[in-house]
Amino acid sequence: MMPVASLEWFLMIAAFLFACGIYTILTRKNAVSVLMGVELVLNSANINLVAFARFVKPAASLGPQSVPIPMESGAAAVIYGAPWASGHVFAAFVIILAAAEAAVALGIILGIYRSMGGVDVDEVSALKG
């Protein structure tokens, strides 16, 4: 079953999300809002990864051929999975990274809030050193 929309659709949506994220990161004063912008950027990267996994031919280095254990290609597919799964694994890791990043970033933001009484990123950069 072919996908309903072509690759370009997904790439354009991802590009737009990326731009929105960049805008949020650049213009917001509130540190929590900046964090939201970062999440948008990570999401757009994820859309790209999953879209490429769906549409684009996997590179030879991603395939089971690259696995060092000598084995026939059929058996390798059973054990190591399809080469396109790489895109999904990357997407899963991006999600994990986003979770870890959100946790640590909010810890830092809470620390800033408690020591400075605000979460305005401009003021925080003015007070450094």
Next chain:
Amino acid sequence: MDLLLFVRTHLSFLKSWPDWIVYVLVVFVFAFAILNTLVAPLTGISTYIERRLAGRVQYRWGPNRVGFRSLLASLPITRWMARLADKQPFKFLGSKIPGGLLQFAADGLKLFMKEDIVPTGADKMMFKLSPYIVLAGSFAAFAVFPVSHGCSATNLNIGIFYVIAISSLVVPGILMAGWGSANKWSLFGGMRSAAQIVSYEIPVGIALLTTVMLAGTMNMNEIVTAQRSGYGIESAGALGWFAFRYGGLMLIPFLIYFIGGCAEVNRTPFDLPEAESELVSGYHTEYSGFRWSFFFMAEYSNMFAVGAIATTMFLGGPLPPYPVQWTEALFAGMNPNLALILRFTEGFAWFFAKSYFFVLVMIHMRWTLPRYRVDQLMGLCYKVLIPIALTWFVIMCGVKMFRMETTLPRATAAVEAHR
């Protein structure tokens, strides 16, 4: 039973329609049926049962007045019917319906007629939007429950993972309700509720993970199929259910799941978010009338969902406690259409009975047990349930590995076949 195929073969006039229309229609009917049997009226009946049970526990009557007649008498338009019901030929109607049974209908009517209050200072948009999210999150989980033998609205490949994922939609909805109300008790109740639900998601997730590991699939229909046999018996009946497998070792994840599930629906003994003595009524303090009833519906449908997940993952879902192969053999000789109906009814009856049993247990727990303190609650989750669940998960993996090791000759043959 593949829904599309089933409908195509049995309703011939649909043959010329495009696939997607038929599919949407069928799922819509299915979803509508679930909404109108398992969610909305069941909430009403559950409240009646809950109040009667509470009455018994507290040595008093529950609702015992509102029957057919008083409902009619309450509406100006139907008052004449009530008067008619007092007359001789219809008098039996009033006495046949148990008193109080229609209390929920009267309550529903009352909620429907009530003034819709949005407090000043509330964020109107968020106040009005949150019931949508909460109800959508708790109702969408019903899409994959196998309500009868091999029969679910959609047969998702990631079944149980989807249920865990879509249920988490409820948490932002609850925070939204608490935030939008502009009431400190609502906000605090929402925060507590969110913290409690997300915390207990972990032991619940790990307990369900144990079952997924044993079944080797996340598809709920396939998990049910995996429970048809066990202990090396082809038709095992209740012995094949995951809760009773491996000599009772699986009872621990089952218990952890049930405790976590009770905590996730925010009811006593885990009802800190709406502890009446501290926070008025939790995140839905400011809600009134019909808008409030959606939260209520979401609570009861969540209770049923917890029971349904426990049933499917640990107690065989629609499988009866006797070997299902017996009835299958019995139905095989019948008219295929009749057999289909009987088979569906059998599965649905067992699924419903088992799931509703858990709802009754939860209701009984509410009126029997005192409330936890907030530190005890979090301690129970993070210091008791999560360590036990993780340890038990590893132990069950080890047991499963041992079992597979004993049947290794077959496995080696599988490897050799691929070489």
Next chain:
Amino acid sequence: MILTLAAAGSSWADPAFWVFLAFAAMTVGSAVLVAATRNIVYSAYALLLTFFGVAGLYVFLDADFIAAAQVLVYIGGILVLILFGVMLTNRIHDIHLSNETTHPVTGAIIAGAVFLVLAYVALRTDWELDPRPAVPTSQEIGKAFMGKYLLAFEAASVLLLAALIGAAYLARRGEKE
């Protein structure tokens, strides 16, 4: 640009395409809201819609496991964490928390330039297309985890351990003051 996209093999007669368009519009529109709205809580809930829309796009890309993981981790986890962050770092005198912006024009120019570059790359590159079959993904992901990406799988747990210890340490320090 829209015409180029439509020409690239999409069918307007297909109802699924309209559902796709609805999800795309939801994602894009709510992303604009995240960037533009004046109220930080509205931003957070617009982010909920974005995450949900992206999950829908994953379904259209036949990535069922990633879609569910998106809903579970982003909506059920990260969004809740962000909402907690909003509620813990603002003095809630008023529910309409302001969310100020600085240099909106500069930001818009940079974001627009980034979008144009990305769009140019996406549209002008000659992708080597080879659509994969629409098969269930969780099994293949598991195999990839246990095979080629085993080290990354174990490293992920170390990352999570580091995040847990680090963030708990930060919270504890904040508490002492």
Next chain:
Amino acid sequence: MRFDYVGVLVFLALAVGFVFIGMTAQRIVSRLVRSNKPGAAKLSPYECGEEPVGGTFIRFNIRFYVLALVFIVFDVEIVLLFPWARVFQELYPFYRSVIFWDMVVFVGILALGLAYIWGKGDLEWNRAFRRHLSPAEKVPRPAPRKESP
């Protein structure tokens, strides 16, 4: 496969439509029957009949953040373990016990994290409360009552 998710969409749409139709019907029907007399007291935040004190501002306990933090780490762990659980039986003949020990290492590292924050006392809900009390504020332990003879 995408076909299956049409069902999910239908369920979500039905839930939303149910609330929407319910609220609309209530608005239409109730306009005819019910009373509608909003007043300042009725529309004020409900605090059990008391006058509302202060704004909605509450100083939230930082425990909420710590709990959410522990939650998100273990949530991600569950996401990673689901594919593992899915393929455990299937890959066992090929990897033998290696696939089991992979999982044990993964879970073990995270259990270490849980043990660490447990040991450091981050899971205690009311630890911060006790420490914030200055010695003067601390409630003295009641002296043992003298037994009257």
